[in-house]
Amino acid sequence: MNSQYKKGVLDMCVLAILEKGDSYGYDVADALSGKIDLADGTVYPILRKLATDGSVTTYLQESQNGPPRKYYHLTPIGKNRLNMDREEWKVFSEAVDDIIGGTV
Amino acid sequence: MNRQEYLSELESSLGSMSYKDVKEILGEISGYFDEGIEAGKTEEELAVKLGTPESLAKAYIEGTALPPALIKKAEPKKEEKKDTTGAALFVIFFNLLIAIPLWLTILCVIFGVVLAEAGIIAGLVTLIPVISGMGNFILPGIFLALTLLFVIILVAVVLYFGIKYFSIGTKSYIKWNKKLWNEGF
Incomplete structure (x- = not known):
């Protein structure tokens, strides 16, 4: 699949996964790469970028065995962004489907 | 890997x-x-x-x-035409009333010192052939000649630095005037 498509919507997908609850890198990567064909590494730079722009915050939490995990938590800013992205995506994807003749 | x-x-x-x-x-x-x-x-x-x-x-x-949207575009440099009339008037009057008279005075002093130096040198030159014929006064004569020589060297050093800093000062003063004239305060 064209990686340019993915690039634009991956931020939104990561935000959407975190909307369901706080999560850590490996888990987010697993959730994404289970559905979209992409390298697991892809989510880490996205998470870092989202943390930098204030869409998510991070905290460390002990795991049963092994070192503490870095958890990501969606902030109100991130939630706002997700909602806006969702609206935009809906309009855009419907328009594209309409043009290429898919079913909406 | x-x-x-x-x-x-x-x-x-x-x-x-x-x-x-x-x-x-x-x-x-x-x-x-x-x-x-x-x-x-x-x-x-x-x-x-x-x-x-x-x-x-x-x-x-x-x-x-x-x-890209977050990178601030460099603000275009404002070509504001500043009013330099005040600065220009200041330059004119400051020069007429203070700077030029002061500068001329210093120039005259330097010129005077140069003349004095020349006079002392001339005195020493005329003194030297006379000393040998002084008889009993030969020692005070030599002492006088040495004193004059010392004064000549001292004045020469003072003149050297005086002229040097006078020209440096003049140059930077002219520069400052130009800047004030063109750009205002």
């Missing part, structure tokens, strides 16, 4: 980032290996799933860069 190789390649590909960022990123990816191994995968499998260290580093670097 095992975990160690992957992390060191990632580290070298992140090259341009700060030490703190690189350390954090290596920690994040190291955490991925921890989780994966716990889930029963091998380091080699995980390294493949991550994608190449180079492409991961590239994504990190691109993510760190500010989006």
Whole structure:
């Protein structure tokens, strides 16, 4: 699949996964790469970028065995962004489907 | 590629980032290996799933860069026409009333000192042939000649530095005047 498509919507997908609850890198990567064909590494730079722009915050939490995990938590800013992205995506994807003749 | 190789390649590909960022990123990816191994995968499998260290580093670097919209455009330099009339008037009157008279005075003093120096040298030159014919006064004569020589050297040194700083001062004063005239206060 064209990686340019993915690039634009991956931020939104990561935000959407975190909307369901706080999560850590490996888990987010697993959730994404289970559905979209992409390298697991892809989510880490996205998470870092989202943390930098204030869409998510991070905290460390002990795991049963092994070192503490870095958890990501969606902030109100991130939630706002997700909602806006969702609206935009809906309009855009419907328009594209309409043009290429898919079913909406 | 095992975990160690992957992390060191990632580290070298992140090259341009700060030490703190690189350390954090290596920690994040190291955490991925921890989780994966716990889930029963091998380091080699995980390294493949991550994608190449180079492409991961590239994504990190691109993510760190500010989006174009956030990079402030350099403000165009304002070509504001400043009113320099006040400064120009100041330059004219300051020069007429203070600077030029002062400058001429200093010039006259320097000129005077040069003349005095020339006079002392002339005196010494005429004194020298006379000393030998002085008889009993030969010692005071030599003493006088030496004193004159000392004075000549002293005045010459003072003149040298006086003229040097006078010309430097004049140059920078003219420069300051031009700046004031063109750009105002």
